[in-house]
Amino acid sequence: MTPPAPPRPAQLGPLLARCRLARGWSQQRTAAELCAAAGVPTLSRHEVSRWERQRRVPGGFWLGWLAVVLDVPLVALAEAAAATRRATRRAVPTRPARATGPGRAARAGTPPAGRTGPGRTAGTTRGGGARATGTG
Numbered sequence: 001m002t003p004p005a006p007p008r009p010a011q012l013g014p015l016l017a018r019c020r021l022a023r024g025w026s027q028q029r030t031a032a033e034l035c036a037a038a039g040v041p042t043l044s045r046h047e048v049s050r051w052e053r054q055r056r057v058p059g060g061f062w063l064g065w066l067a068v069v070l071d072v073p074l075v076a077l078a079e080a081a082a083a084t085r086r087a088t089r090r091a092v093p094t095r096p097a098r099a100t101g102p103g104r105a106a107r108a109g110t111p112p113a114g115r116t117g118p119g120r121t122a123g124t125t126r127g128g129g130a131r132a133t134g135t136g
Contacts (some may be wrong), residue, residue, distance in 0.1 A: 011087060012080040013054040019070040020048075029071070038065045054088065057081050074096070 027045040050056040067074040
């Protein structure tokens with residue numbers, strides 16, 4: 001008989017939200033505490049929100065300061081960040097191939113014959129490529 005699998009580490013977003021709420025802090029207050037501790041004035045509540053919603057995963061620098069400010073072991077945050085990255089990689093859907101048909105390019109990124117787009121001049125150069133400079 002095989003032993004039960006060890007529990008998966010919590011994902012980072014919910015863990016950060018629980019730790020923040022346990023202190024009674026808003027995302028704004030958390031960002032301010034992180035800025036004060038790290039000496040970096042550029043972290044906003046929006047970034048804290050992105051971390052909690054798992055739109056982004058903080059790197060090592062911010063994980064270290066989150067551990068200090070929220071009084072959580074760094075290893076717990078690092079494991080949760082790794083679990084979040086793994087889950088995010090598995091959950092990213094692949095983009096379906098674009099359908100081709102009459103009037104559509106056969107290869108993605110190739111404009112249909114006879115049409116030009118931004119930056120495409122159908123083989124002509126406007127203005128002759130040289131610029132006249134006058135003195136006077």
